């Protein structure tokens with residue numbers, strides 16, 4: 001049994017809330033004795049019979065003289081009855097005893113204390129366990145009610161640390177997660193999240209119950225009605241009190257809801273499908289997100305919270321036909337341009353990975369109606385270049401550098417302010433590369449320390465076109481400047497030091513926006529329009545790469561990767577693998593929606609080490625983790641130079657790969673702008689061991705591929721982010737013949 005956290009517990013009001021705390025504290029051995037106090041003698045008897053209280057009385061005054069420092073009085077009566085309990089306490093509470101409560105409104109509890117004591121006493125710790133059920137009364141008490149539930153405490157300036165600590169320890173002992181909040185904030189948050197739903201549920205059931213046809217209505221009311229109105233079975237006195245005690249905040253919440261309901265009514269009346277889809281898709285996304293939050297898988301912290309380890313058993317071959325998910329770069333841009341277009345854009349082959357979904361959510365947050373994705377299909381109801389609305393809060397972009405950098409450009413010219421944030425990895429990535437040119441264009445944009453996220457962009461700025469010479473080969477920077485150029489006066493040009501992916505230029509053209517291209521230079525003029533259309537997103541060559549390398553390094557392999565985008569600004573991996581001697585065939589070459597596409601067949605062939613031509617680097621920028629694995633299997637030395645950009649990706653990919661390869665016994669020496677790898681040639685190329693992907697999706701998948709040529713198990717830590725670009729990687733890898741398990 002645990003150490004008692006408190007002395008005695010006096011529960012004033014032995015119902016669901018008070019009784020459950022008593023049962024749980026007793027079960028945890030966290031208090032010395034429970035004394036119940038109830039108005040009715042029968043409740044006192046039941047509390048003792050049910051083992052909730054060791055003894056129970058109807059008069060609080062009777063037991064006050066017995067209390068000692070370290071004891072806790074928990075006031076669990078309906079909100080408006082709290083004041084009379086405080087008045088009883090005021091008449092005889094011994095010093096050193098802590099008082100706390102469980103009322104759903106905190107402002108009224110504080111007001112009651114001020115009325116009784118003339119101020120909020122130092123021993124009072126107002127609190128509110130966010131737990132309950134529609135059942136009430138002493139018989140509803142359960143010892144597990146508070147496990148993994150939040151307990152909000154609203155201590156005031158005068159609350160003594162000793163009393164606060166005691167109440168915190170008490171709640172933790174029963175499994176609660178304690179957090180502190182100011183009183184007003186608590187009451188506003190609860191008005192919206194708890195009090196409003198109760199008003200609506202009571203109101204709906206009452207409305208239907210008064211209906212002449214009610215018998216029929218209730219007879220046919222099935223799951224939805226039952227789920228939605230469950231809380232209308234809650235204790236009416238308790239809820240009447242809450243309504244009266246939190247009047248102002250609840251009125252605000254009701255007004256907001258009424259306005260929303262009125263606009264839904266108007267949409268139904270007018271047959272406004274777009275409005276209805278807007279509300280329903282936004283609500284569904286929010287509710288799904290909330291469900292994940294409850295399961296401790298919040299979108300916002302899934303990257304950190306969810307631990308995924310790949311256990312890659314050695315051996316296997318890779319065979320069969322595979323279609324890897326849609327291109328990440330094009331998926332981002334399809335949402336961005338589709339949202340800003342006039343008309344409805346239909347997307348197929350959309351990548352349902354977390355990065356592209358972060359972009360999608362950002363546009364939903366800015367008022368764009370987006371249906372899907374369902375099986376890669378997305379429908380976007382464009383709002384035009386000037387139709388975005390201010391989002392309700394910061395836009396959280398997870399792990400996605402592309403979302404943040406491209407959005408920075410798009411948002412620099414909007415009328416509203418916006419803040420862009422990301423996960424731990426994104427928060428370390430350089431943003432001055434986009435902030436600098438945007439400022440030159442007239443944008444007001446602030447970064448965190450050392451040019452890192454968050455980005456705070458001020459709205460209402462007039463942008464002017466610039467002629468920008470990129471200091472590094474980066475499609476994200478180029479795209480950012482061009483997208484800002486849509487909102488700028490005059491012409492905006494970018495000149496890149498080496499060709500980088502040109503999806504922004506191609507897709508803008510596809511949306512009917514004129515982009516002039518002249519070698520390394522791209523130019524557009526602000527003030528035009530985007531016209532909606534259809535987008536067919538091919539499979540992502542960066543994701544296909546893992547299977548291309550897998551087949552290339554593994555004897556007996558023969559894989560056909562279908563419908564892969566082979567845009568010449570993305571085909572470095574094909575060129576590099578061919579230079580290394582890979583057997584790689586492009587079949588069924590065709591053009592789909594302005595992008596070249598092919599099926600890529602790869603069969604095993606012995607590879608040789610090469611000096612990678614620097615001009616291939618930007619064309620294969622995301623493919624190097626996998627290419628390093630190929631190099632480790634090649635005969636002789638492979639040297640990469642001119643690739644310092646790899647150090648500022650989702651991780652420092654040169655260091656992360658060198659570290660992991662060394663663990664697996666490969667001679668891999670990082671250099672400031674590349675790496676030198678001594679390949680094993682034929683036979684085993686890797687030993688086993690435990691490597692850390694550092695939360696970088698491509699490092700994780702690259703080491704999984706290495707297992708095909710390993711002689712022992714490779715454990716790869718921190719693989720949750722594989723879902724950012726390739727959510728079904730493990731499934732496809734297994735189907736192709738790799739021995740990959742998740743732990």
Ligand code: S3P
Pocket residue numbers: 328329330402473474475476477479501621622645
């Ligand atoms: C991308 C550009 C590249 C690439 C990233 C996607 C894009 O980044 O690494 O995965 O969609 O524009 P850089 O522009 O930083 O090279």
